[in-house]
Amino acid sequence: MDKVLIKGNEAIAEAAIRSGCKLFFGYPITPSTEIMEYLSKNMPKAGGTILQGEDEVASINMCYGAAATGARVMTASSSPGFSLKQEGLSYIAAAELPVVVVNVNRSGPGLGGLGPAQSDYFQCTKGGGHGDYRLIVLAPSKGQEMYDFTMQAFDLADKYRNPVLILADGFLGQMMEPIELKERPAVNLPAKDWVTNGCRGRNKRKIASYALTNEIGEANCMYWQTKYKQIKEEEQRWESYQADDAEYLLVGYGTCGRIAKSVVINARKHGIKLGLIRPISLWPFPENAFKRHISTVKGIVAIELNAGQMVEDIRLAVNCKIPVELYNRQGGMLPTETEIFQYVSQVFNLKLPEEG
Amino acid sequence: MQKVFTRPKGLTELPFHYCPGCTHGIIHRLIGEVLDELNIIEDTIGVAPVGCAGFSLDFFSCDFVGAAHGRAQAVATGIKRALPDKLVFTYQGDGDISAIGTSHAIHVAARSEKITSIMVNNAVFGMTGGQMAPTTLSGQVTTTSPYGRDSAAFGNPIDLPKIIATMDGAAYVAAVSADSPKNIIAAKKAIKKAFQVQQLGLGFAFVSVLSTCPTNWGLSPVESIKWLQQNMLPIYQMGELKVNKEVEAI
Amino acid sequence: MAKVTVFHEYCKSCGLCIAICPNKVLEIGDKANQKGYYTVRTNDESKCTGCSLCGIMCPDLALEISK
Numbered sequence: 001m002d003k004v005l006i007k008g009n010e011a012i013a014e015a016a017i018r019s020g021c022k023l024f025f026g027y028p029i030t031p032s033t034e035i036m037e038y039l040s041k042n043m044p045k046a047g048g049t050i051l052q053g054e055d056e057v058a059s060i061n062m063c064y065g066a067a068a069t070g071a072r073v074m075t076a077s078s079s080p081g082f083s084l085k086q087e088g089l090s091y092i093a094a095a096e097l098p099v100v101v102v103n104v105n106r107s108g109p110g111l112g113g114l115g116p117a118q119s120d121y122f123q124c125t126k127g128g129g130h131g132d133y134r135l136i137v138l139a140p141s142k143g144q145e146m147y148d149f150t151m152q153a154f155d156l157a158d159k160y161r162n163p164v165l166i167l168a169d170g171f172l173g174q175m176m177e178p179i180e181l182k183e184r185p186a187v188n189l190p191a192k193d194w195v196t197n198g199c200r201g202r203n204k205r206k207i208a209s210y211a212l213t214n215e216i217g218e219a220n221c222m223y224w225q226t227k228y229k230q231i232k233e234e235e236q237r238w239e240s241y242q243a244d245d246a247e248y249l250l251v252g253y254g255t256c257g258r259i260a261k262s263v264v265i266n267a268r269k270h271g272i273k274l275g276l277i278r279p280i281s282l283w284p285f286p287e288n289a290f291k292r293h294i295s296t297v298k299g300i301v302a303i304e305l306n307a308g309q310m311v312e313d314i315r316l317a318v319n320c321k322i323p324v325e326l327y328n329r330q331g332g333m334l335p336t337e338t339e340i341f342q343y344v345s346q347v348f349n350l351k352l353p354e355e356g
Numbered sequence: 357m358q359k360v361f362t363r364p365k366g367l368t369e370l371p372f373h374y375c376p377g378c379t380h381g382i383i384h385r386l387i388g389e390v391l392d393e394l395n396i397i398e399d400t401i402g403v404a405p406v407g408c409a410g411f412s413l414d415f416f417s418c419d420f421v422g423a424a425h426g427r428a429q430a431v432a433t434g435i436k437r438a439l440p441d442k443l444v445f446t447y448q449g450d451g452d453i454s455a456i457g458t459s460h461a462i463h464v465a466a467r468s469e470k471i472t473s474i475m476v477n478n479a480v481f482g483m484t485g486g487q488m489a490p491t492t493l494s495g496q497v498t499t500t501s502p503y504g505r506d507s508a509a510f511g512n513p514i515d516l517p518k519i520i521a522t523m524d525g526a527a528y529v530a531a532v533s534a535d536s537p538k539n540i541i542a543a544k545k546a547i548k549k550a551f552q553v554q555q556l557g558l559g560f561a562f563v564s565v566l567s568t569c570p571t572n573w574g575l576s577p578v579e580s581i582k583w584l585q586q587n588m589l590p591i592y593q594m595g596e597l598k599v600n601k602e603v604e605a606i
Numbered sequence: 607m608a609k610v611t612v613f614h615e616y617c618k619s620c621g622l623c624i625a626i627c628p629n630k631v632l633e634i635g636d637k638a639n640q641k642g643y644y645t646v647r648t649n650d651e652s653k654c655t656g657c658s659l660c661g662i663m664c665p666d667l668a669l670e671i672s673k
Contacts, residue, residue, distance in 0.1 A: 025434065065403070204418055
């Protein structure tokens, strides 16, 4: 198959078109804008509609409307813009509408900077908006995954009638890599017998998210939790790299997962049994990835571009039975393999063979 | 004997939950009649607001989608862009469209989005208990203007249809009222035209309807009608405020 | 000949129909419906012309007019 050299953001956009996404509503914000610019050129050629809304709030609500009609729809933004979408996402989750959202995480809080960050992890995986809802969150770590996970996102959104988030970062969005433009896989998806597209030939339908009594409210909440439980059981995704015999583990997603691989390779050269667990689904967090390591791994280092967010989920996943340390950079800075390796050696008091 | 006045097919049989004398019921009926007469019930999708009419989804016979507060026109844009051959309308209170929803009110007109928007203006935020809204009259007492709206501090009521009528993309804008049979009949004509504008794909159509709120105004239904006639009608520009050339032919 | 039918379970006793009727055909009755409203009734049906002004003012579709 042909490969093209394109930016990560463009890979997301091309995957959306090839996934049958016919509608995109967005607003420019660095470092996500290329997604909308690419779609402005190419979505109309593919018979779709792209509309730049008056703001991020407008665009997420336009997605809500379009999804209600059964269409595949996407929006893309970056941290401050993603913050604006929170109410809309809460409504979309409550109304159980399939929408694909992209957050190209940049450094915050506030206006922040344009550099890569993972400081939106809590916001993306723990709700962000009001109420007990969850987004399915996929974290690509390279251009091909920006493409592949976008295609999967549309299918997951339709399968579960839930919004799905692609959480990238400023680095991945801008980086150009060779991408294989794979065909959309054939997937069995449930029929959309709930859409509000005009009641010709059927009873009228409505899509709403209010509960008129507390009893109905609780019943709704329990129903949604049942769905999230099913997603937790069936959709945990991760990559295990040299982890089978590992005595120490690195855990990092996105760009950190990529850098971590180099650390593992280097550590192994030094005789240290280091492995990597690279979460791919951030929600549901891949707790299952850790089960087999709980009694054999001596220490874990989380590598994050934030003040320490995913590290909490790792501690929960191992039930606090293994020490979990954090190596982090913030504000748009990326760690080098060397500094990570130094930290791992130092925090676990590892004697490197040459020193021994 | 034949029925000369009866429930239109555009409404379901469900009794309205609105307060006694609230003109939401009248405006709902006008829309129901229009959907019926234009034979568009099955091709229409309505967007409900947050407000007293937030539960209106069950009162109309067509498909309905509930929107977040102020966002009905953005939701409607999404629906219409996905289904350009269907008819999409928003039904919004004055608080919904002229406070939190104003950016969308301007931009659907700017883009000449091919939807129909109905604004129901009762000069307060009704659902939440009668707080001051951007449409509250100068001196009007509400729960957040207990000494009367102080125009020096909080401004004067916004005339949204007048603003929208200045925009090129607005194909049809009308300001009507639900206070009397004569005005209700005119309101129905305007609402019907606003849907026909969409049927013909002529651009954004907007109808603002002055409405009573007996409960939050602290008046009886009959007194509320009089209050509207004496206080609201005189300060707003009424009638068809914008009629594009192609709309004239309707 | 004309007639106004009151659907009592829809009537909320708001009085808008009574205020608008040019022939004083309608009045508040002395029977409460399920919701506790004292619903409207006709007091002299012979005066009804079927003008439907009452129906136009009724916010609850509680009135049906026949001619």
